Amino acid sequence: MAGVTRDSSVVQFGFVEEAVEWRLRSSQFPSKVGGKPSWLSLCELPGPEELSCELCGQPCVFLLQVYAPVPEKADCFHRTVFVFCCRNVACYSFNDRRSFKVFRSQLPRRNDFYSYDPPPDEPLDDVEGEGLGNPCGVELCRVCGCLGPKICSRCHVAHYCSKDHQVMDWKAGHKKSCVEGGGSKETGVSTFLFPENELVVEPEEMQPATDPEREPESSTEPAAQLAVDNITVPDFASNCLDEKELEAMAKSESEEDKVFQHFKQRIAIEPEQVLRYSRGGSPLWVSAKNVPQQESIPHCICGAERIFEFQVMPQLLNHLNVDTLDTSIDWGTLAVYTCAESCDTDNKYVPEFLWKQDYSH
Ligand SMILES: [Zn+2]
Ligand SMILES: [Zn+2]
Ligand SMILES: [Zn+2]
Numbered sequence: 001m002a003g004v005t006r007d008s009s010v011v012q013f014g015f016v017e018e019a020v021e022w023r024l025r026s027s028q029f030p031s032k033v034g035g036k037p038s039w040l041s042l043c044e045l046p047g048p049e050e051l052s053c054e055l056c057g058q059p060c061v062f063l064l065q066v067y068a069p070v071p072e073k074a075d076c077f078h079r080t081v082f083v084f085c086c087r088n089v090a091c092y093s094f095n096d097r098r099s100f101k102v103f104r105s106q107l108p109r110r111n112d113f114y115s116y117d118p119p120p121d122e123p124l125d126d127v128e129g130e131g132l133g134n135p136c137g138v139e140l141c142r143v144c145g146c147l148g149p150k151i152c153s154r155c156h157v158a159h160y161c162s163k164d165h166q167v168m169d170w171k172a173g174h175k176k177s178c179v180e181g182g183g184s185k186e187t188g189v190s191t192f193l194f195p196e197n198e199l200v201v202e203p204e205e206m207q208p209a210t211d212p213e214r215e216p217e218s219s220t221e222p223a224a225q226l227a228v229d230n231i232t233v234p235d236f237a238s239n240c241l242d243e244k245e246l247e248a249m250a251k252s253e254s255e256e257d258k259v260f261q262h263f264k265q266r267i268a269i270e271p272e273q274v275l276r277y278s279r280g281g282s283p284l285w286v287s288a289k290n291v292p293q294q295e296s297i298p299h300c301i302c303g304a305e306r307i308f309e310f311q312v313m314p315q316l317l318n319h320l321n322v323d324t325l326d327t328s329i330d331w332g333t334l335a336v337y338t339c340a341e342s343c344d345t346d347n348k349y350v351p352e353f354l355w356k357q358d359y360s361h
């Protein structure tokens with residue numbers, strides 16, 4: 001159980017680490033990146049429609065999950081937040097959050113799927129190797145690991161979430177194995193999922209003396225310095241912009257620089273961090289622009305407001321094998337907001353909210 005401890009004043013860092021495969025299965029309550037989702041509730045999984053990209057309509061791919069129980073709530077003894085995103089590069093435009101999906105699942109200690117006792121410290125080799133039942137008879141898409149209500153009409157063995165993934169699997173070898181009578185259980189598709197790794201979450205260690213978060217925000221000296229620097233640069237600008245416009249531009253640029261410097265300063269403490277967890281805390285923005293107001297964050301379906309829970313850092317992109325040279329899957333930071341009450345889910349997956357912020361340099 002690579003879970004997080006809870007204290008809104010403390011930020012916990014997430015790091016990507018290699019792990020043996022069984023450690024990342026549902027029964028171990030993992031936090032992880034890539035591979036197929038290790039579902040918590042094994043009933044009422046989000047369907048293909050809920051998991052399709054709002055922009056292109058194609059199935060989203062599992063990005064990461066964070067195991068984060070809420071100890072003071074009995075029905076959050078187990079609790080995991082799942083993040084999905086679109087695989088289509090064209091869906092990643094500036095500050096556009098519509099290619100992401102977030103779901104929360106939670107369970108009481110006594111539930112239909114897992115033992116009351118902590119998970120075993122060794123792999124189980126019973127049915128499916130999962131050490132748990134499948135009370136709802138859920139079938140998963142062999143390509144993406146999400147709900148697979150469609151079935152191959154020839155072999156009646158292979159399940160899929162969508163036509164997209166059936167076609168992908170057909171081309172990647174099912175065409176052959178299907179004829180042979182269902183054939184291999186595994187898909188030959190190797191380009192859809194992100195590389196699978198554990199997400200290890202640890203507390204942020206900060207030296208109180210140099211803690212940049214606790215410095216008064218009113219220290220204007222560096223900003224003033226930057227403003228001067230900025231004004232001297234665009235010579236041509238004096239012809240096109242009046243003094244007022246110039247001043248506003250310099251001010252906004254210095255503000256932008258200040259936020260970005262602050263961001264860099266904070267992550268320099270642990271440059272490998274891919275996640276910052278602080279339920280009820282505040283995200284570390286990469287930019288002064290496109291910061292959500294309270295009213296920009298929609299309330300949970302239960303009516304309660306949503307609070308910040310964690311943010312995904314741009315460093316995670318280094319672990320996804322995405323092409324960083326050209327246009328690719330990209331973000332400055334992804335801030336995830338979840339129900340403040342972590343309301344009862346009744347074994348379902350409740351949608352939560354993600355805010356995407358990009359660098360505006
Ligand atoms: Zn898309
Ligand atoms: Zn699928
Ligand atoms: Zn088939």
Ligand SMILES: [Zn+2]
Nearest residue numbers: 300302339343
């Ligand atoms: Zn709620």
